[in-house]
Amino acid sequence: MKTRQVDIAIIGAGTAxxxxxxxxxxAGKSWVIIDPGPYGTTCARVGCMPSKLLIAAAERAHTIxxxxxxxxxxxxxxxxxxxVLKRVRSERDRFAGFVKETVESFDPENLxxxxxxxxxxxxLIVDAKDDTIEVKAKAIVIATGSSPWTPPQLEGVADDVLTxxxxxxxxxLPASMAVFGTGIIGVEIGQAFAQLGVAIEFFNxxxxxxxxxxxxxxxxTHRSFDEQLTMHLKSDVSAVEKVDGGFRIEWTDRxxxxxxxxxxxxxxxxxRRANVSDLDLEKTGIPLNEHGLPISSPRTLQCGxxxxxxxxxxxxxxxxxxxASDEGRIAGANALRFPDVQAYIRKTTLEIAFTxxxxxxxxxxxxxxxxxxxxxxxxxxxxxxxxxxxxVNEGLVRLYATxxxxxxxxxxxxxxxxxxxxxxxxxxxxxxxxxxELIAMPVYHPVFEEGLRTGxxxxxxxxxxxxxxxxxxxxxxxxx
Amino acid sequence: MKTRQVDIAIIGAGTAxxxxxxxxxxAGKSWVIIDPGPYGTTCARVGCMPSKLLIAAAERAHTIxxxxxxxxxxxxxxxxxxxVLKRVRSERDRFAGFVKETVESFDPENLxxxxxxxxxxxxLIVDAKDDTIEVKAKAIVIATGSSPWTPPQLEGVADDVLTxxxxxxxxxLPASMAVFGTGIIGVEIGQAFAQLGVAIEFFNxxxxxxxxxxxxxxxxTHRSFDEQLTMHLKSDVSAVEKVDGGFRIEWTDRxxxxxxxxxxxxxxxxxRRANVSDLDLEKTGIPLNEHGLPISSPRTLQCGxxxxxxxxxxxxxxxxxxxASDEGRIAGANALRFPDVQAYIRKTTLEIAFTxxxxxxxxxxxxxxxxxxxxxxxxxxxxxxxxxxxxVNEGLVRLYATxxxxxxxxxxxxxxxxxxxxxxxxxxxxxxxxxxELIAMPVYHPVFEEGLRTGxxxxxxxxxxxxxxxxxxxxxxxxx
Numbered sequence: 001m002k003t004r005q006v007d008i009a010i011i012g013a014g015t016a017x018x019x020x021x022x023x024x025x026x027a028g029k030s031w032v033i034i035d036p037g038p039y040g041t042t043c044a045r046v047g048c049m050p051s052k053l054l055i056a057a058a059e060r061a062h063t064i065x066x067x068x069x070x071x072x073x074x075x076x077x078x079x080x081x082x083x084v085l086k087r088v089r090s091e092r093d094r095f096a097g098f099v100k101e102t103v104e105s106f107d108p109e110n111l112x113x114x115x116x117x118x119x120x121x122x123x124l125i126v127d128a129k130d131d132t133i134e135v136k137a138k139a140i141v142i143a144t145g146s147s148p149w150t151p152p153q154l155e156g157v158a159d160d161v162l163t164x165x166x167x168x169x170x171x172x173l174p175a176s177m178a179v180f181g182t183g184i185i186g187v188e189i190g191q192a193f194a195q196l197g198v199a200i201e202f203f204n205x206x207x208x209x210x211x212x213x214x215x216x217x218x219x220x221t222h223r224s225f226d227e228q229l230t231m232h233l234k235s236d237v238s239a240v241e242k243v244d245g246g247f248r249i250e251w252t253d254r255x256x257x258x259x260x261x262x263x264x265x266x267x268x269x270x271x272r273r274a275n276v277s278d279l280d281l282e283k284t285g286i287p288l289n290e291h292g293l294p295i296s297s298p299r300t301l302q303c304g305x306x307x308x309x310x311x312x313x314x315x316x317x318x319x320x321x322x323x324a325s326d327e328g329r330i331a332g333a334n335a336l337r338f339p340d341v342q343a344y345i346r347k348t349t350l351e352i353a354f355t356x357x358x359x360x361x362x363x364x365x366x367x368x369x370x371x372x373x374x375x376x377x378x379x380x381x382x383x384x385x386x387x388x389x390x391x392v393n394e395g396l397v398r399l400y401a402t403x404x405x406x407x408x409x410x411x412x413x414x415x416x417x418x419x420x421x422x423x424x425x426x427x428x429x430x431x432x433x434x435x436x437e438l439i440a441m442p443v444y445h446p447v448f449e450e451g452l453r454t455g456x457x458x459x460x461x462x463x464x465x466x467x468x469x470x471x472x473x474x475x476x477x478x479x480x
Numbered sequence: 481m482k483t484r485q486v487d488i489a490i491i492g493a494g495t496a497x498x499x500x501x502x503x504x505x506x507a508g509k510s511w512v513i514i515d516p517g518p519y520g521t522t523c524a525r526v527g528c529m530p531s532k533l534l535i536a537a538a539e540r541a542h543t544i545x546x547x548x549x550x551x552x553x554x555x556x557x558x559x560x561x562x563x564v565l566k567r568v569r570s571e572r573d574r575f576a577g578f579v580k581e582t583v584e585s586f587d588p589e590n591l592x593x594x595x596x597x598x599x600x601x602x603x604l605i606v607d608a609k610d611d612t613i614e615v616k617a618k619a620i621v622i623a624t625g626s627s628p629w630t631p632p633q634l635e636g637v638a639d640d641v642l643t644x645x646x647x648x649x650x651x652x653l654p655a656s657m658a659v660f661g662t663g664i665i666g667v668e669i670g671q672a673f674a675q676l677g678v679a680i681e682f683f684n685x686x687x688x689x690x691x692x693x694x695x696x697x698x699x700x701t702h703r704s705f706d707e708q709l710t711m712h713l714k715s716d717v718s719a720v721e722k723v724d725g726g727f728r729i730e731w732t733d734r735x736x737x738x739x740x741x742x743x744x745x746x747x748x749x750x751x752r753r754a755n756v757s758d759l760d761l762e763k764t765g766i767p768l769n770e771h772g773l774p775i776s777s778p779r780t781l782q783c784g785x786x787x788x789x790x791x792x793x794x795x796x797x798x799x800x801x802x803x804a805s806d807e808g809r810i811a812g813a814n815a816l817r818f819p820d821v822q823a824y825i826r827k828t829t830l831e832i833a834f835t836x837x838x839x840x841x842x843x844x845x846x847x848x849x850x851x852x853x854x855x856x857x858x859x860x861x862x863x864x865x866x867x868x869x870x871x872v873n874e875g876l877v878r879l880y881a882t883x884x885x886x887x888x889x890x891x892x893x894x895x896x897x898x899x900x901x902x903x904x905x906x907x908x909x910x911x912x913x914x915x916x917e918l919i920a921m922p923v924y925h926p927v928f929e930e931g932l933r934t935g936x937x938x939x940x941x942x943x944x945x946x947x948x949x950x951x952x953x954x955x956x957x958x959x960x
Contacts, residue, residue, distance in 0.1 A: 043925065052869045052926055057550040059870075063543045064554060070537040071564030074544060076556035084551030091869065321925040347922035389532045389571065390539075420900030423929050424907065427921045431911060441907045442827040445523065445801040446532055449903050 001132045006030045008335045009124055009137035011116045013103050014041045015321055016312025017143035019328025027336050034116040034126055039103040040096035042145050043321040049095045050168040051188050053088040055354050058192035069391055079196045081173035088168055117280040121306045139307040139335035146272040146313035153237045154268050160242055161266045173198050174264035178249055182209045184353045186269030191355055194229055202231040210359045213367030217412040220396040274314040299343040301331040307338045348430040352422055357395045357415045360422035363429040364410030374400045375466045377459025381415035384451035392416035399459045406434045406469040417448045435460050481612045486510045488815045489604055489617035491596045493583050494521045495801055496792025497623035499808025507816050514596040514606055519583040520576035522625050523801040529575045530648040531668050533568040535834050538672035549871055559676045561653035568648055597760040601786045619787040619815035626752040626793035633717045634748050640722055641746045653678050654744035658729055662689045664833045666749030671835055674709055682711040690839045693847030697892040700876040754794040764788055779823040781811040787818045828910040832902055837875045837895045840902035843909040844890030854880045855946045857939025861895035864931035872896035879939045886914045886949040897928045915940050
């Protein structure tokens with residue numbers, strides 16, 4: 001067994017791990033990334049990029065399907081499934097290729113293509129191709145990512161069921177598909193398939209769609225998706241069986257009625273789990289939660305007081321690409337600073353689902369608020385001017401502000417172009433902008449952002465009734 | 481001749497005039513709006529709303545034309561011109577109807593359906609249907625808007641040439657159309673018609689497209705529109721003649737070569753002029769510029785020291801709907817305060833053209849900057865990730881910041897979804913946000929805003945070389 005000594009060892013060559021390595025590189029410290037591959041990051045290979053490519057095609061199809069309203073007659077069109085998926089893969093490979101090239105161009109001493117497991121808080125055992133290596137490090141960053149989880153009902157057919165790992169590899173679109181799960185991934189991919197003409201049905205033992213918590217936004221989400229999609233919420237799937245031509249699913253619906261239907265394919269989108277099972281974490285002495293996952297502070301990413309840091313999807317804090325980048329940098333920086341770790345301020349929360357309409361959460365969710373301290377405002381996009389012009393007028397945005405200092409602190413947003421307005425609000429929250437200040441911001445005409453301003457004015461009205469804003473802060477003067 | 485005495489008389493029931501009247505109404509003062517009609521605001525009747533409705537249809541057509549790249553086969557489709565224009569008008573009438581209803585529901589004492597002319601700084605003569613009325617007012621707001629201007633070459637055919645006043649009234653799309661002018665209105669409508677299958681050619685004796693001034697952005701704009709559209713820039717139109725089937729146009733191109741071509745229709749989009757000719761402004765004693773237009777401060781909107789205020793397109797400050805609203809409120813408020821007028825802070829400039837790609841200007845244009853005091857940064861959207869996913873990857877954004885305090889002060893933006901990113905930057909400029917602060921803002925993945933961040937990082941690089949930003953302000957730490 002060879003032994004290597006480095007300043008920082010990083011387990012995982014994904015977004016978080018690569019960002020951690022950059023911190024070490026910039027500081028001129030010795031480092032190694034240990035990862036058996038495939039390289040290319042979850043996001044680029046099987047996550048945000050291919051799903052957005054699929055959605056781009058689905059949006060085109062949806063646009064064509066709705067063109068008559070605008071005076072465009074489309075008499076003969078079809079979705080060429082193999083061509084749709086070919087573009088998804090070819091563009092996906094291009095994006096993932098950049099990351100892959102980065103990793104593969106590493107100096108050999110910075111990359112070990114193998115799995116790592118802990119033998120102590122400062123040591124990893126790596127079963128490399130030709131030898132077992134003991135890596136001793138001053139600090140170690142866990143950045144092993146996450147993997148799709150298989151629910152009990154799908155365990156018997158797990159090898160044949162698709163996850164986001166496999167779905168973009170299909171040669172053609174199936175005629176029908178059952179989607180297990182109505183979280184972000186399930187709804188994004190399932191809705192896109194539906195818009196591309198696949199007969200999609202969703203199954204979820206619970207009622208949640210995406211991550212909204214505000215009862216009014218939840219209700220509007222259900223209204224919209226119920227109209228567009230077949231969702232068996234609060235359904236109880238009792239059997240899933242492989243049969244000729246696909247899978248036979250038996251379920252009981254929310255009213256207790258039993259159903260059986262056969263689908264050509266199944267997408268398992270019931271969630272992802274942190275990749276920790278091969279790490280022998282018990283050898284590290286770091287605190288683990290009831291699921292065996294390391295407990296870490298989101299601001300330091302340190303595990304207990306060990307020289308071990310955790311970043312990206314595996315940390316369980318914010319499983320999003322841009323947060324994985326930040327966590328990689330924070331974990332890398334603190335690994336370098338150990339034991340003098342620093343608590344970094346995290347960015348304002350920003351979550352976006354590229355559904356139609358889009359779903360976004362900014363800052364605090366409704367469920368996370370102290371409702372004695374905040375008031376809310378809202379705006380419906382059902383008749384919002386520009387949205388109506390574009391034929392995408394539906395949705396509801398709910399906004400939250402503190403009574404004490406009239407600052408915007410969160411929003412749950414369902415409607416068109418929310419990906420953009422979510423940035424507008426996230427940047428405002430991060431800057432501690434008050435609602436009166438926001439109302440005084442320039443808004444063009446006719447734009448989607450006018451809808452947002454209507455919501456902010458409604459929020460200001462709530463603040464006038466319940467809040468402590470000064471009259472001069474209310475943004476009601478001429479020219480504002 | 482009857483005489484009426486009011487606190488405030490407002491000439492014009494458009495966006496500015498209506499907003500001015502709301503100030504008077506809120507203050508409990510007596511007021512009257514004088515306007516012969518038609519009611520409904522320039523924007524809603526013949527401006528931003530119908531053009532955006534047309535563009536919505538054009539975007540659908542453009543999407544269909546480009547669907548094959550995404551794997552969607554469209555074998556048979558056509559633009560149903562009458563249906564396109566019918567939707568434009570029907571939705572337009574709905575939007576304009578709201579304004580019309582507002583005006584027509586006014587108490588009769590608040591509305592005189594006639595033209596007004598000055599007989600002195602505090603008096604207007606109104607030739608109403610059944611009587612001539614002298615309106616005496618403590619202050620008067622001019623909010624008469626603007627009208628399309630006819631260039632000399634089109635004077636002989638002016639009655640048959642279309643302007644934005646008439647183009648949306650067409651029963652069907654023409655087979656071909658010459659567009660005079662490559663400003664915002666010309667390019668928005670002309671490009672939309674082209675995307676809807678009309679053979680469009682643009683004519684402009686100058687080289688400007690839209691309002692960009694940064695040479696690099698101008699160059700990219702020309703590259704893109706040259707590829708998409710037929711633009712005879714620096715052309716000299718020598719004759720326009722009505723002939724069978726349309727108009728015969730003779731012109732000399734930039735290389736001095738002569739051409740003749742016949743177009744079914746002509747759109748005159750060479751600019752708009754303030755509506756002041758019927759006002760007898762010389763009776764007021766207010767200062768006029770060389771074109772006979774009132775000179776006013778953009779922050780008070782007062783004309784000289786007279787009890788006369790000017791707002792909206794006629795003021796010549798910022799001929800945009802959202803600015804007309806602000807100017808109406810400022811003029812109304814100052815008319816009420818006269819002679820104690822107040823200088824209001826205007827919002828950060830925000831201009832958007834809904835072309836493809838979109839054009840936007842935020843804060844200071846390049847041409848308005850002191851180039852000793854600022855540095856620039858830029859980002860191309862030619863390969864920006866999300867833009868590429870959506871098949872809209874082209875454009876260039878240039879950003880400007882002050883060396884002294886590292887604040888963003890302006891941007892010229894050409895690319896996809898710029899209407900949204902322009903708001904992001906306008907709000908940042910209005911809040912005096914520094915470039916390092918902007919780089920630390922949350923940005924999701926994969927989004928168009930990542931392109932903007934790349935540009936901001938490039939700007940930060942320029943600031944590091946030339947600016948005075950503190951190292952800790954550079955936003956380079958972990959987690960930012």
